[in-house]
Amino acid sequence: MSKTEILEELPKLTSEERREIRLKLTELDGDGWQDAADPLTQTEKELLEARLAAYESDPDAGSSWEEVESRIRSRLDAPLHQ
Structure with missing residues (x-):
């Protein structure tokens, strides 16, 4: 099955x-x-460190x-345009 055929079949599948x-x-x-050729930027590293510190403090x-899973699943199942 070609990539084109696979892409054409995707909309026919159930959400599951x-x-x-x-x-x-x-x-x-x-x-x-x-x-490895695209490492985290300094800003991204600082954001991760801040979030880890916030988690560790509380x-x-x-x-x-x-x-979290429930929120993600509800977004995945929601229509594209809300």
Whole structure:
């Protein structure tokens, strides 16, 4: 099956089938999201450090995984134009 054929079939899938495909693609990509040739900028590093410090000072201030997952899933299932 060609890439064009795959892309044409995607809209015909259920949301659960598309979710499974997203998970499989993430699995196949592994941790390759961080390109060694494109390291974090100083601003990005500072932001990560600040967020880690905020978490360490009050670990209960954030959302649980269940809450985060629910928000993500509701956005994925929502229409594109709201």
